[in-house]
Amino acid sequence: MSSFVRVRSVIPLQNYVVRVTFTNGTTRDIDLHPYLIGPVFEHVRTDPSMFRSVTADPRLGTLVWPNGADIDPDVLYHEGRNAD
Numbered sequence: 001m002s003s004f005v006r007v008r009s010v011i012p013l014q015n016y017v018v019r020v021t022f023t024n025g026t027t028r029d030i031d032l033h034p035y036l037i038g039p040v041f042e043h044v045r046t047d048p049s050m051f052r053s054v055t056a057d058p059r060l061g062t063l064v065w066p067n068g069a070d071i072d073p074d075v076l077y078h079e080g081r082n083a084d
Helices: 039-046 073-079
Strands: 007-012 017-022 027-031 055-057 062-064
Touching: 007 055, 007 062, 017 073, 027 073, 062 073
Parallel strands: none
Antiparallel strands: 007 017, 017 027, 055 062
16 A cells, blocks of 8 residues: 655745645645646735635645645645755
């Protein structure tokens, strides 16, 4: 059985940065700005309250927004830096 690292929780910080805790216990601060591309992310990019409405979806194991936008959890895990 393979074990994939997925998102357990998320806390929005300043600007487009979120603090993500993964299922393996790792916590990383991730600047999401480079990933908020395309029409599905337009409202997430332009409305700070929409950006801050991000949650961790336990079924998908990743970040999601109320408008249906989400980000691949593998990208989040491999691109983030460990939180201090």
